[in-house]
Structure formats: structure tokens, C-alpha cells
Amino acid sequence: MNRYLEQLIELSKIDKEIDSFEPKIEAIKKELFLVQKKEDELVQKKDTLLEEKKENELKIRQHELHIAELSEKLNDINKxxxxxxxxKEMKALQLEEDITKEQxxxxxxxxxxxxxxxxxxxxxVLEIEEELKEVQKVVEATKAEVEEKLANxxxxxxxxxxxxxxxxxKINQKILEFYHKVRKWAGNTTVVPVKKQACYGCYMRINDKTYAAVIKSEDIVTCPHCGRILYVEETTEEE
Ligand SMILES: [Zn+2]
Structure with a gap:
């Protein structure tokens, strides 16, 4: 096989591998994001409950103040x-007393x-705190796991x-420029195998002449339909 072609096949495999890292990293980070989200939700839930509790306590204090006022009023009515x-006066006082007692x-x-x-x-709140403890354990474990995976x-x-x-x-500059020109639009399918006489980039059948040239692999051959660089996989790889 043409040495340049061999290099391009290897380069395309390496570039493809490099591109595969980002999605892997994203997937790993997402694991942590999901457990942290659960933790955040629980903290939020707890905060809301505590907030509501505070509001209720405030209302209780207002009611207590009101009760003190009403008790004083009852004393006045008694006096x-x-x-x-x-x-008539007695009835009016009686009514006032009834209303005050109702209040x-x-x-x-x-x-x-x-x-x-x-x-x-x-x-x-207690239930949430229990759950939170468990989730926080998972978060810590996931954090350690994720850090290790990312480092690897x-x-x-x-x-x-x-x-x-x-x-x-090692690669010839002109060949490299050509590779990058194709890669700009073809991305990770810049160098593709030919199988069953079809280009595995555009999946169109290539003519006999091109196919023969690809098999010979003396030159760098491109697909006549899409322009991708073609090669025939070694039979050992196909098996
Ligand atoms: Zn093609």
C-alpha cells in the first residue's frame, strides 16, 4: 500500500479518536451533574419547608399578640x-364579649x-435530611469516580x-493539506473504506476503474461521487 495512504488512514483514525474524547468527557460529567441536581433539589425542598415554617411561626406570634389584646379587652368588658x-348597655357589652371570645x-x-x-x-425536614445524607454520599463517591475517569x-x-x-x-505537507481540505467538510469520514465496491462515506457504488485503482492502492484515490479518500481494508481486518 502507498505509504502516504497508510499514514492518512492512521491519521484519520487518530483524529476520530481525538474527537471521541469530548462526548466521553461530557457523559462522565453528566453523571455527576445528575446526582448533584438531586442534591440541589432536596436542599431546595428543605429550604422551602423551613421558610414556610418561619412564616407560620410569624403568624403564630401575631396571633399571640392578638390574643393578649383580646384578653385585655375581655378584662375591660368585665370591668x-x-x-x-x-x-341596653348590658346587651351591647354582652355582644362585644361574645365577639371577643369568638375572636x-x-x-x-x-x-x-x-x-x-x-x-x-x-x-x-427530617426525612429530607436523611435522604440528603444518602445522596451526599453518592455525590462524594461519584465525584471521586468522575475525577479518576477524567484523569484517565x-x-x-x-x-x-x-x-x-x-x-x-512524517507526513508529506501537500498530502496533509489535501487531507485537511477534505476533512473540513467530511470530518471523521475523510478516509473511508470501500466495501462491496461502494464508498463507505457516501455509500455510492464506484466504477470499475476507480475500484481497481483503490485495490491497487498505489496512489491516493478519492471517491468520484463525494471526494473522500478511499482505501480497501486489509483482508485480515475484514475477517
Ligand atoms: Zn463517496
Whole structure:
């Protein structure tokens, strides 16, 4: 086989390998992203519950203040009723007392309702904290795993780059320029095999003359349909 062609086949394989690193890195980072997202969601949920609890506590305090006011009012009503003169006045005071007591009942009920709601929120917070502990363990483990995987990939990538540099030093500049010209549009299918007399870049059948030239592989042959660089895979590879 033509030496230049051999080099281009190797270069195209290396370039393809280099391009495969980014998606691998993205996939690994995504693993961590997904568990961290779960952690974030739990923290968010917990914060919301604590926030709601705080709001309820504020409401309870307002109700307590109101209760103090209402109690004072009841005392006043009692004092006034001792000095009451007419039945009309007494009825008016009675009405006022009833309303005040209703308001007191309502405030007390509200406090009880809010306290119960907060007790429930406390339970939820505890559950979330338990879950959070587990998720945080997973996050830590994933972090370590991901770091190791990324470090390995970086090492592999550096090796492939070194291989590429070494190869580039050997390749004829004109051939390399041609390769890059095709690669601009063909990407990782710049150098493709011919199988069953078809170009494996555009999948079109190539004519007998081109096919014979590819088999001979004395020159660099391009596909007459798409312009990709063609080669015939070694029979050992096909087997
Ligand atoms: Zn083609």
C-alpha cells in the first residue's frame, strides 16, 4: 500500500479518536451533574419547608399578640359590666364579649393549626435530611469516580495527541493539506473504506476503474461521487 495512504488512514483514525474524547468527557460529567441536581433539589425542598415554617411561626406570634389584646379587652368588658346601668348597655357589652371570645377561639384554633402544620414540616425536614445524607454520599463517591475517569481520559488523550504529533512529523505537507481540505467538510469520514465496491462515506457504488485503482492502492484515490479518500481494508481486518 502507498505509504502516504497508510499514514492518512492512521491519521484519520487518530483524529476520530481525538474527537471521541469530548462526548466521553461530557457523559462522565453528566453523571455527576445528575446526582448533584438531586442534591440541589432536596436542599431546595428543605429550604422551602423551613421558610414556610418561619412564616407560620410569624403568624403564630401575631396571633399571640392578638390574643393578649383580646384578653385585655375581655378584662375591660368585665370591668365595664360591673358599672353598667341599663339593659341596653348590658346587651351591647354582652355582644362585644361574645365577639371577643369568638375572636379568641379563632386565634387559638389558628395557633393550634399552625403548630400542627409545623410539626408535620419538621417531620418532612427530617426525612429530607436523611435522604440528603444518602445522596451526599453518592455525590462524594461519584465525584471521586468522575475525577479518576477524567484523569484517565486526559492521560489517554495526551497519548493520542503525542501519537498524532509524531505522525504529522512524517507526513508529506501537500498530502496533509489535501487531507485537511477534505476533512473540513467530511470530518471523521475523510478516509473511508470501500466495501462491496461502494464508498463507505457516501455509500455510492464506484466504477470499475476507480475500484481497481483503490485495490491497487498505489496512489491516493478519492471517491468520484463525494471526494473522500478511499482505501480497501486489509483482508485480515475484514475477517
Ligand atoms: Zn463517496
Amino acid at each position: 365595664k359590666s360591673a358599672a353598667v346601668k341599663s339593659e 379568641l377561639d379563632f386565634a387559638n384554633e389558628e395557633i393550634e393549626r399552625l403548630q400542627k402544620a409545623n410539626e408535620l414540616k419538621d417531620e418532612f 481520559l486526559e492521560k489517554e488523550r495526551a497519548e493520542v495527541y503525542a501519537k498524532r504529533e509524531k505522525l504529522l512529523g
